[in-house]
Amino acid sequence: MSIVACLKWVSHPGEPHDERFSGMSPADQSALEFALRQAEQLGRDVTAITVGPSGADKVLRDALACGATHAIRIDAPTTAAGADVATAIASHIAGAEWVWCGDYSLDRGAGSVPAFIAAHLLAEQALGVIAAELHDGSVHATRRLDGGRRELLEVHAPAVVSVEGATARLRRAGLHSLRTANNASIDVVPATTPMHRAEFMVRPYRPRARELAAPPGDSPLDRLRVLTDAATSSAARGEKVTLAPADAAERIMRALRDWGYLTP
Amino acid sequence: MSDSTISFQERMATAEFRVHHDAHIVVDGKVCADCSTRECVVACPASLFVPTSDGGIVFNYEQCFECGTCYIVCNREGAISWHYPEGGHGVVFRRT
Amino acid sequence: MSQPDVDVVVVGGGPAGSCAAIVAARAGLSVVLLERGPFPGSKNMYGGVVYPRILDELIPNWWEEAPIQRWVTRRSTMMLTDTQALTVDFRSEAWGKPPYNGATAFRPDWDHWLAGYAEAAGAQLLTDTTVVGLIRDAKGAVVGVRTDRPDGDLTARVVIACDGVNSFLAKEAGLYEHADAKHFTLGVKETLSLPKEVIDERFAVRDRHGVDIEILGGTGKVNGGGFLYTGLDTLAVGVVLKLPKLAAQQQRPEQLVAGLKAHPAIAPLVQGAELKEYSAHLIPEAGLTMMPKMTTSGMLVAGDAAALCLAAGIWLEGVNFAMASGMYAGEAAVEAVHAGDVSENGLRGYQRRLSDTFVLKDHRKLRRAPELVLSDRVQHLYPGMIANVAERMFHVDNPHPKPGVRRILAQERKKAGVRRRDLLRDGWTGFRSFG
DSSP, X not given: OOEEEEOOEEOBTTBTTOGGGOEEOHHHHHHHHHHHHHHHHHTOOEEEEEEXXXXXXXXXXXXXXXXXXXXXXXXXXXXXXXXXXXXXXXXXXXXXXXXXXXXXXXXXXXXXXXXXXXXXXTOEEEEEEEEEEEETTEEEEEEEOGGGOEEEEEEESSEEEEEOTTSSOOOOOOHHHHHHHHHOOOEEEEOOSOOOBOOOOOSOOOOOOOOOOOOSOSSHHXXXXXXXXXXXXHHHHSOOOOOOHHHHHXXXXXXXXXXXXSOO | OOSTTSOHHHHHTTSXXXXXXXXXXXXXXXXXXXXXXXXXXXXXXXXXXEEOTTSOEEEOOTTOOOOOHHXXXXXXXXXXXXXXXXXXXXXXXXXX | OOOOSEEEEEEOOSHHHHHHHHHHHHTTOOEEEEOSSSSTTTTOOOSSEEOGGGGXXXXXXXXXXXXXXXXXXXXXXXEEOSSOEEEEEEEOGGGGSTTOXXXXXXXXXXXXXXXXXXXXXXXXXXXXXXXXXXXXXXXXXXXXXXXXXXXXXXXXXXXXEOOOTTOHHHHHTTOSOOOOGGGEEEEEEEEEEOOHHHHHHHHTOOTTEEEEEEEESOSTTSOEEEEEEEOSSEEEEEEEEEHHHHHHHTOOHHHHHHHHHHSTTTHHHHTTOEEEEEEEEEEEOSGGGTOOOOEETTEEEOGGGGTOOEEETTEEEOHHHHHHHHXXXXXXHHHHHHHTOOSTTTTTHHHHHHHXXXXXXHHHHTTTHHHHHTSHIIIIIHHHHHHHHHHHXXXXXXXXXXXXHHHHHHHHHHHHXXXXXXXXXXXXXXXXXXX
């Protein structure tokens, strides 16, 4: 089980209760395509895995039709929390070298499952990538950062890569592999790890209000300029630091606290 | 959207279209160039055929109901070639 | 010939295709049902009423599970002029009880439901798969279909083409002559939402009972007709338009729907309703006149693909013809496969079944009806003439005494510019068709 595609059976945002409109999200389709390409390149098999009820077999059959060789469904309700989903998946794919996921699921995703899986597998991670290049033994991934910047990552096995939709177009399943996949057996395993119901926010996230001292400046216009940062170039607003990972993480946390995004 | 004053764009937005990257309608502009009747422009229920000021026709394929009206109503042999979009793509009806 | 992949491949997961697949799979044949949409019904649209009596044979007590909106217990036929409306209204409580008669339903629901029976019978449903052509042997017999998937050829003993009104397969097989625009109408419809209680009140129905209104006139200068059906909490309002007239009159389909909705007899019924879905589809309107040859070696054609749609004014039916023809195609395929003869002769049981049942009997009986209903006189002269007669009969014009009906009729006929000869001829055609 060296290459794994983690797929979620999701409903259509416009028809949340209608199975006719359910299936694999574009992001998961991209993940599956990368897994299949990598498998061809490295001469390996692809295992498609999902956590969900029996309806979720649909995405596994689609994956089998496209070229995945094994399919596992961990039987659980669709409402399971992301951390529990990741734990369940990780417990079934121990030893996986490459794990491909969609960046986040369409229905209520926060994109946390790939990160949790990476933590369980002690794997490297490149999450929410907008481009991925497959190399022998590594993947070069591009992530989107604020302000039009890009982060270039090189990850080595074992690694988890989660990709945005439209990063790769899923190949079209052949007619006869589709017929075979329709009758293929799917390993259905019970969830042996706990499955809690996901608690998720139903309102948009809003940073808490904080007190600000009046900006310096004699005229209202001056103060407005300081307040809106209007005249400064974006490069000057940033701060470039070179720090050890732990210190860098602490610096980011401090900045987030200063800006009011985290409670002190 | 409770009356007939909604725009055509709003009207078309009520239907779902899973657009494929390849067009399934192709119009041969050379054949259309001297067509004065332009049945497709009037009859297409999705209004996919739009006359241009220079006498040509611009066509879209994205919001196509796949009804076939355009090629059947067209008087010019070979002007419109039309086939179904790739499986799984195109219009998806719900309450029809 | 090497062993084909399957016994029967059915192209199209609509009512015809699903019924063909049910019959063939239940008889023990291996069946693949191909659907180009993401699920059966996703490409399908119609006015809104289905008459499922024929399903009694395939799915006993189908009404207990069928995904219907409302049972039609009230049928109105309406004749409109710009300012008048004459309605014949009929209701029957019997139609609101088992075994029922007609029902309003959405095709994405109905077709998906019916395809479920094909799968349950053992047919393999493959969605998202468009058939792009036929595979034929050296002698020209159909031996399979080519799909748009990689490795996409599928060979079969019998191909049943239920690929809809555009039937590229029937055309490829040479069963159709050139498609003529005058044989088609365009159906355009708006699905509108209204609360159930409001619909119940406006249309004077209760529970799951609903209304079917067929409309003559109301489409301006474009020959055609209109319809208004009640869903549970939706209305389907739309027009059916003769293609050449639509193009010639330079009137857009959605404007004609808007015109119908604005008519004083219709506007109060649809007032305040919100547009949920706009849709359109072609209708093979010309009946017997346009029907293709339905059998060729290795292939049968059913449903809209065979132009089996009855558009005869007061009778607007299609899904029942599709289900029946699909069923008979399935039976003929089973016969032929068991007999080991899938040639045109081996498949002749199909044509026989169509001829012996309502499928072709209704069409033969009503062969002149579509042309009559869409003729200029029926469309543009008679509604005004008849409405004026009604208006003068019921208009109290004291102190003048009531005029005789015969005199009114004669006067209104002259005023409308209808020649007596034409009226008699149309009346006779109508009497022979409908009588």
